[in-house]
Amino acid sequence: MPYLGVFLDSRGFSSADIGQLTAVITLSRIVGPYMWALLADKSGKNLRTLQLGCLLSLATLSLVLVVDSFWGLTLVIGLMMMFSTAILPQIEVLTMSCIQGNSTRYGRIRLWGSIGYILLTIFTGMMIDAYSAEAPVIITLAVLFLLFVGSIFLLEPERLIASQQAQASIWHKILTPVFLCFLLSALLLQVSFGPYYGFFALYARDLGYSGQATGWLIAVGVIVEVGIFVIAGGVIKRCGVKWILVLSIGLTSFRWALLAAFPDNIYLLIISQMLHAFSFGMTHAASIHFIHQYFGKIFQSRGQAIYISVAFGIGGALGNFGAGSLWSQGEGAELTFWLASIAAFCAAICLLPISSKHMSTAP
Template sequence: MTSAVTGQRTNFVLLAITYFLYFGQLGVLVPYLGVFLDGRGFSSAEIGELFAIITIARILGPNLWASMADKSGKGLNVLRFGCLLTACTFCLVFFFDGFWGITVPFALMMMFWTAVLPQLEVLTMNTVNSNATKYSQIRLWGSIGFICLTIVAGQSIDVFSSEAPVVVSAVVLSALFLSTLTLKEPKVERPNAQELGSIWREAKSPVFFAFIVSALLLQVSFGTYYGFFALYMLDLGYSGQQTGWLVALGVAAEVVIFLLAGRLISIMGVKWVLVASLLLTAIRWLALAHYPDSVVIVVLSQVLHAFSFGLTHAASVHFIHHFFSKQFHSRGQALYVSLAFGVGGAIGNYSAGLMWQDGKGAYLSFMVSFAAACLSALVLLCISRQSMEQRASAC
């Protein structure tokens, strides 16, 4: 018994390290990819187009990988393979230049990168036996990784150049692959061949449809932030390191919310956790549109990242894992990633690129983000809490 408990705790630590590296990598690229591209001479429209193209890879990729994982029962192998190919294709950016020379390697990287998170989420939920509190305690290390590497990358830009983020990313992706080699897959009852089928018989529910539309709109609202927040701050006179600290502050707030997420979900339910978080997200974009010159407002808007990403992500993963039957867990998470982050992210990134106009359209871009977040909350308000909770517990 003691050996089993020790082994479980060891796997918890190894999962935490993997989350640290995975989201640490996002902490390098999400805030600073725009800075890197700007340094390579890309216009704001080209930056938006590149973001949209590489985000489209998140539409098809997750479902392909998840289908392989669900049918083979080898989700951990898919996770490892995805990390290896991600690192290899990412390194192509060191050998090419120009719009397509950079876009193609990033698109390939994203195609393989989409294999990682859905499998990691399923592996973690199975390891903690779907316990939302334990999941949050492991997942918060992803936020810590985001904070640490955001600060490192921001300072590296000041010390070296706008090329620094891709160098840091290459190191982190290599370490991520090595970390997956240490993970162990828990024993989970596998469905028989007759139980495997199409995910759409469960996904066609109006409750799931509303959830996905809401999640998609949320990611549309994030287009301006993901693509241009760092450039926005630099235009306002912040240094790369200060911008890094601002981004890190938002993710630090995630750490706190992840410690409370399980309790909040059990008390409020998925619906009201999401609605409250979406409305706070709308306030965040509104504040950045109207008061970008106020340091206090910018800082407070970053604190709201705890809700706009942290709590919405924890609640969404919890909902998906409980909504779908066991044989569809990987595909359910992948469907969420591909439709919400893929379609929604592509629309948000592309439209933000068109509106930004090298900073002249900042107000309009953030107001569109505000409207998208409000619509996201409105969609969920059309569904009763009871129907969401009953449907999730029925599967």
């Protein structure tokens, strides 16, 4: 995903095209997560749902190798994104089920995703330099294939709830001020990520950095993120979900301000990347902890799905579309990141009215 903008740019698309395409395909994350979660809840087969998502993602993304038109790529990548939404929520549910919701153990397991991300962003940047901007697609296909093979060796955890309980209504959990404020905050946070996810690699290239250097810049944030995941569980227990989220999202606002104001300063650029430990690492760990506690065993898959659909689906689409509209081949980069900073600041403000106690226990 960090190199999608570079890949699309190499296919001849403008920044407006890239923003529109990424916005449209991100919309597929609205319907997909809930559809897969419902399937997982009704069947009780989280692992089988994960494996099916891997296979369908692999099959659809492979079509990118032969499709070159705007709407063709939009359809193919959009379908891949929709199918891939079966993967992460089910991994999260399987993990939290196996560790009985222990946030300390969760962080230590989740850090391996960050390690994989570090290795792949650096490697992909090197491959772009050595070969072409088509490299991210080939590497992603290989990763999806290995992910499917790896999933074959996993075991389905013992089902802790009866399948008929999955039919229970979830709306009494959703329509509360606590969850709605959390959801709005998560949505605005993902809106703020639009310029970064869609254009950071292009931004770095325009600033004169090579593909390998860009890979290292992306990896820097994830390297410190690994350390955050190690300590996240203990920090969440001591400080509580609310204040961890407020602090982390506030630092995200500061991060985008640094990218807007000092893009040519390599030291401040590295600092801004290191803040990814809070922008993603700590916010993700705290959010997953909150959802696990808030929805409990019965609604966990659908709770994850609603979170991903609204935050990453709607929020991501709005962020990508807005960034693409403002970017203007790099001329609007500064304004775009300033607006991202404002969006993140508003996301932190949304959490202030919530009681810390209400974010630590289920209603």
